[in-house]
Amino acid sequence: MSLAVSPEKTFVPLDQRPDKRGRFGQFGGRFVPETLVQTLMDLEEAYDKVWADPSFHVELDTLLREYAGRPTPLTRAHRTEEALGGHLKIYFKREDLLHTGAHKLNNTLGQVLLARRIGKKRIIAETGAGQHGVATATACALFGLECVIYMGKEDTERQALNVFRMKLMGAKVIPVTSGTATLKDAINEAMREWLATCEETHYIFGTCAGPHPFPRMVRDFQMVIGKEAREQILAREGRLPDHVIACVGGGSNSIGIFHPFYDDTKVEFWGVEAEGKGIPSGEHAATITMGKVGVFHGSRSFVLQTEDGQITPAHSISAGLDYPGVGPEHSFYAESGRGRYVPIRDDEALAALQKTSQLEGIIPALETSHAIAQLHKMAPELKPGTLVLLCLSGRGDKDVFSLMKHIDLK
Amino acid sequence: MTSIAVNNRLDTLFAKCRAENRAALILYLTAGFPTAAHTRRLLPVLAEAGCDLVELGIPFSDPIADGPVIQRASAVALDAGMTYPQALDMMSEFRRSHQTPVIFFGAYNPFLYRGMDQVADDLAKAGAEGILAADLPLDESGEVRDVLASRNLHLVTLVAPTTPERRLASFADQCTGFIYCISYKGTTGTQEVTTDLISDYLGRLRRHLSIPLALGFGIKRPADVRTAVDTGADAVVVGTALIECIEKAIAEGADLEKTVFDYVSSLTKELPRRR
Numbered sequence: 158m159s160l161a162v163s164p165e166k167t168f169v170p171l172d173q174r175p176d177k178r179g180r181f182g183q184f185g186g187r188f189v190p191e192t193l194v195q196t197l198m199d200l201e202e203a204y205d206k207v208w209a210d211p212s213f214h215v216e217l218d219t220l221l222r223e224y225a226g227r228p229t230p231l232t233r234a235h236r237t238e239e240a241l242g243g244h245l246k247i248y249f250k251r252e253d254l255l256h257t258g259a260h261k262l263n264n265t266l267g268q269v270l271l272a273r274r275i276g277k278k279r280i281i282a283e284t285g286a287g288q289h290g291v292a293t294a295t296a297c298a299l300f301g302l303e304c305v306i307y308m309g310k311e312d313t314e315r316q317a318l319n320v321f322r323m324k325l326m327g328a329k330v331i332p333v334t335s336g337t338a339t340l341k342d343a344i345n346e347a348m349r350e351w352l353a354t355c356e357e358t359h360y361i362f363g364t365c366a367g368p369h370p371f372p373r374m375v376r377d378f379q380m381v382i383g384k385e386a387r388e389q390i391l392a393r394e395g396r397l398p399d400h401v402i403a404c405v406g407g408g409s410n411s412i413g414i415f416h417p418f419y420d421d422t423k424v425e426f427w428g429v430e431a432e433g434k435g436i437p438s439g440e441h442a443a444t445i446t447m448g449k450v451g452v453f454h455g456s457r458s459f460v461l462q463t464e465d466g467q468i469t470p471a472h473s474i475s476a477g478l479d480y481p482g483v484g485p486e487h488s489f490y491a492e493s494g495r496g497r498y499v500p501i502r503d504d505e506a507l508a509a510l511q512k513t514s515q516l517e518g519i520i521p522a523l524e525t526s527h528a529i530a531q532l533h534k535m536a537p538e539l540k541p542g543t544l545v546l547l548c549l550s551g552r553g554d555k556d557v558f559s560l561m562k563h564i565d566l567k
Numbered sequence: 568m569t570s571i572a573v574n575n576r577l578d579t580l581f582a583k584c585r586a587e588n589r590a591a592l593i594l595y596l597t598a599g600f601p602t603a604a605h606t607r608r609l610l611p612v613l614a615e616a617g618c619d620l621v622e623l624g625i626p627f628s629d630p631i632a633d634g635p636v637i638q639r640a641s642a643v644a645l646d647a648g649m650t651y652p653q654a655l656d657m658m659s660e661f662r663r664s665h666q667t668p669v670i671f672f673g674a675y676n677p678f679l680y681r682g683m684d685q686v687a688d689d690l691a692k693a694g695a696e697g698i699l700a701a702d703l704p705l706d707e708s709g710e711v712r713d714v715l716a717s718r719n720l721h722l723v724t725l726v727a728p729t730t731p732e733r734r735l736a737s738f739a740d741q742c743t744g745f746i747y748c749i750s751y752k753g754t755t756g757t758q759e760v761t762t763d764l765i766s767d768y769l770g771r772l773r774r775h776l777s778i779p780l781a782l783g784f785g786i787k788r789p790a791d792v793r794t795a796v797d798t799g800a801d802a803v804v805v806g807t808a809l810i811e812c813i814e815k816a817i818a819e820g821a822d823l824e825k826t827v828f829d830y831v832s833s834l835t836k837e838l839p840r841r842r
Binding site for chain 2 (some may be wrong): 186192449453467
């Protein structure tokens, strides 16, 4: 891995991404059956309108502050710094402290407000780790909207706690048994339902993938992470970070923290993908590292696929990264060189999780632990005084049951 | 945008149906279901029973527009080792003995993975008439349409009950061959088709579109074909029911060719227009 400082490049200004066709360079677009096209066009138009409406932002900002607990703190990771050799300054952006325990609520509150404004009273969503499902159920409970969550059967088992939380808040959870019974199949099933119900139901897509306008909408609602972090780190350090690190499944927390630094071209982005049991094993979810350009779940992006163009089942210890696709804006960052995307194995993430629990008194989510493992890995090569910002996207409480299978504390 | 003129067996078919004052029967068959050998056996049976056009389904791992029956057929075919090159072989073999038009029908990704230039070359060589990619809507289809047209192949496009009238003019400008009109909101084979459901819809489409309109999704029985033909469809598409017919014949140990032949024949009886 080379950490040589990349020559300053001129990147396309961010307000042009995506373009009117929902494209980030060659990526993105709206590849869906015709039945959904008009609904997505209407959604785009409605979204453009509310995003330009100051009263929407007042409503959303108030909710984020008074209900969700924003701004989230920026925490200096002193003991991690020490353990890594004492030559770095490391800050965690604490999305684990957001209500419901992960960054997902930023998006669901925004989209539920949007759904209310366009008169849709019924919400569907997919979920992998269950965090997006919980965040959707939460926002729906808050506004009294009917909520149906599609979740792969395998995920309902490894994330039983989150299934219970969703039900407790009044959501209906539908276990999906088709395909690999994980996140991608939950999205398939939610899309199939939406084909029939799109005129009265809003689909709250959970990540910055899917057909236009979802990649842009989800990014815009998650951008609050990076905007806050940018202000906080400037206030604390008087300068921008050298590196921003975040995990990437579909990529919503990472795009949320990266995007506001897009024009700060000296700030390097590190998107950390799940390498599962290792690339050679074939059991991984390293979509940008190993995928090829394809069209999956409504957009053109990197996709894990076979030589016959079939989607390859992903594998990761963390349900939230277990996805063979990735948001088109990440593919654009990867292709244009604005961001670097690297894989981290299950065992490396597990070790980072334990280390962070002991060093910081923070149990990070398994997803987040991939980003932390990358920090541990690259630390020896970083120059003294390097300033690192890491998105601590969620807390690990939801993972405790599956962690007990992997970690022996006797 | 003006499309390059495409004229192949598919266009000849619709001209012939018009002259005979009847609708065309389009059958969807998942390639490789339950095995490649079955598809090779069944393609000639379909043609001989009166099928006018075959949609050869290219199975995909994540078919979002399909109901449970065709999802299952795709999964079975993929598990049995079905691939895109095998579908091309089937196509070439079928073309040596039959002139029935064939379009490849599936998700966009398996086509995209090969590259559309390659797909167009392969299909032209194998003797197919075009493709339909369920998740390639009109607004994303320009380049693909041009590449296919340059090899005299159609890109068949879907229209849906949710497509507003104001967008139909661009369909009229760009679509060639025929337009596949999805009869209801939802996935394949999961709802019934009624006159009430389709008459306003087909009427609205007809005001803007002069190319043949094929109605599909939910057409299973001869009576459904009659409903569609009486309502003014130029063609009907049957998919789920054919897969179910094949599943049933195999499960019951019946004569597969005869069962399929009889089922298709029962549908062709309803194709003539009453006036």
